[in-house]
Amino acid sequence: MSDQTANLEQVMPEAKTAFGDQRGIGILVPLAILVGWELCGQFGLLPRYIVAPSKIIATWWEMLSSGELIGHVGSSMFRQSLGLLFGASCGTIIGVLAGMFGPIGRFYEPLVSLIYPVPKVAILPLIFAWFGLGDLSKIVVMTISIFFPTYIAAYHGAKSVNKIHLWTAQNVGAGKARLIRQVVIPSALPDIFNGLRIGLALSFVLMVTTELVVSTKGLGYVIARAEENLRFDRMYAAILTIAILGFCADRLLLKIREYFLVGQLMSKDRGHG
Template identity: 35%
Template structure:
């Protein structure tokens, strides 16, 4: 008598379909939790403010902040601050990321360049870019250029350090194969070093975007006449805390959106991860 006579046979296609549906349910649950946590925090804040459990002078309810946001938006004032800050962030971010990638790849590939540049990078990296802001303002003025240079300097170091680490950690077998097949410098650079360093490099870029947001707020507080940081600082000095919270929430929102965008790019460029 066959052992499998009473066994229940499962169609592989049905099993695969059930697994796919299970994964879809898990993904939907994760997305719901992602939106639920900030919503829960806002509802808790609203309740504590309305019930008087926290001081409404310092923590106005989110509903009143939303009303202030709408007023600033319809007046056109907020759009101007957002546009200026996003321009500074984007330009400064690119001016920090692109040289960081190029120099990081060169340092990782060529030992003489690494030994020559590393002391300079290691010496300058611990110095906060904001500490150099007075010198930057003296050199570049209080306009957009000084903010762009400040952001670029802040973004450059995490990108270059992570890019170097990514290149150094490439498996030597790929380097040997490229050399054995006579790969030229351009092909070696574009098809071995860059893809091999990409996972670690993108983590550095992700870190750089967070630093860019921190830097732009501080830079606009210290020497600017526009931008989200300027809005936060002037609102604080005038004790217009609802407008201050509008600026803080905007920075938080843009940080979250930029992080999602970079994660989506990372998923497209590194599908195996």
């Protein structure tokens, strides 16, 4: 036993050193790319449609300081937030119910299998015809698209709940509502959050896509107009803003996930230990 402990103590520093080296390489590579990109821009070696990072940052700060960027961010995030809220709520609720109750699952499964592979952007002309060219049509597209990954995640999460937990709760007199609230949803939360994370990323993609097609405000609108006017610095500034917003939203969702799953994550860590 002591020999095994000694061997582990010898291996662990080496593993930590290797991990540290990999993390350092992971930082150095993009940093080197940025430096090379900037140098090429300073020496005029870049094509017109590729702008040096310093120019992008300067334009981004100018748009932010003038308040122009804030207005476009507000419009985009309004649509994205409502689309995510409606799509994720409907997908999660119906997915859990479909996983719990056979008739609901048998009704939705063929529909999901049929409609899910169809790109929702392909039906944009129909949605514009039905709901107009304003915010509502864009929110509808996001709602429909986000519904599917959140539904599938919640459905499989509910289906994979340990039957022993369900039988135990039923034996102590738990009704259907209490069973879903206290057993099914807590057990399915890891899968539900996986679906929410996919839906979150998808909401940003669709936010930009719908604004590129028809819009008078928003980050997608900025990208489209900047490309038309050959203002590639403004285009990259808008893309940078989308990346920052998406990163912050994803980190926030992970923090919320960690808060709700703290017990499961701790037990998993103890199991690995």
